[in-house]
Amino acid sequence: MKKEVKDVSMAVIRRLPKYHRLLKELMEKDVTRISSKELSTMIGFTASQIRQDLNCFGGFGQQGYGYDVGELYNEISRILGLTSHYNTIIIGAGNLGQAIANYSNFEKKGFHIMALFEKNPRLVGLQIRDIPVLDVDELGSYCEGKNIEIGVICTNKESAQDVADVLVNLPVKAIWNFAPADIIVPDSIVLENVHLSDSLYIISYLLKNQE
Amino acid sequence: MKKEVKDVSMAVIRRLPKYHRLLKELMEKDVTRISSKELSTMIGFTASQIRQDLNCFGGFGQQGYGYDVGELYNEISRILGLTSHYNTIIIGAGNLGQAIANYSNFEKKGFHIMALFEKNPRLVGLQIRDIPVLDVDELGSYCEGKNIEIGVICTNKESAQDVADVLVNLPVKAIWNFAPADIIVPDSIVLENVHLSDSLYIISYLLKNQE
């Protein structure tokens, strides 16, 4: 039973990674079956919401039994596109760029980081794991013919829009932006901002307004 | 005219940092007044939503004129609690911990990073800007009497829950978690998770499901 891609709301989609993470943990604990009710207590959503979320993509469960953990994990991996391969580059090889390059889990999920690009000459020439740090001036020539799908912006906010413009023209298909700026890209390009300070400011708000 | 802290929905609160960021930019461009309509085109929310958001906290605008940029920026800073001071520590001095320690803007907004804690002896003893990297075993004794408000978890996922437990017992008032794990803390403690891979997985989903 497959439905897929009716038009699932963003609210649902943004919960998928959490399901994915929890199911992975269950697998590691050799749990093979799970009900929406059990999931509910672990994940903090209602059982009803979990069933409704999963049903956007297909009937993966079985009445009286629940869900097969391994099967559901695979389905969600597939729905999220984690069975595909994405050529990825990182612009900015400071601490944050290096942190992401070092995070080997991304590689395992198909996000292949091919190179970092940096303007600071003291960092150019380094290797992060086996990933080279190249001069940012080589970006265009390096990427030619390589079908780069994802560009990660780890620069300061001043350079972010310029870098985004270059990435758009390569062209990349998606930009993952860590610079604390609201960059502008064409609608055809997938853009995800990770504004770290936003969540810190929310902490500040919540601390100030605790009952 | 002040209302404040009725009960503003999280949806509204999570938009405040974006207003804050945009207003800062306008100030830097010496823009002194702005209407909700102009803000709308820049920020991508409807003018109606902007007016309604701001009105949760007070009537900062004026009919026929709009909003005073500087005044509104100050109000939002105050609402977010960015006029307060927060003693902060970071657990884990790898690339990510260092990246955050190096990001001087947090310091400017009142988040004073007092120390990093690390178990890898090769990192203990370093200084990031003027912030010392201490042995994680000293965490308890170091924090005694220092009124640490925010703990930042930059460890791997295996250590995250243990570190969270230690932080809860210090006690800190809030935890900012960057480890890719769903840690559990008492309800009384403010918890913000930054699961980097979540947004990467969303990129993957959107790339796969583009029309």
Add this chain to the structure above:
DNA sequence: AAATATTTGTTAAAAGAAGCACAAAGTTTT
């Protein structure tokens, strides 16, 4: 100083998301 143009704050309506409830379909026990 009067007339016209802006633009807010706010109420009402529409759209969207989450929760409830239960028949249907399976599993487990007796």
Add this chain to the structure above:
DNA sequence: AAAACTTTGTGCTTCTTTTAACAAATATTT
């Protein structure tokens, strides 16, 4: 093999969030 139990998938209801509309207030122009 029948009875009792479990749990999904789904229609319906409730709650939340967003958008639209407009009177009231101020600014600007004539």
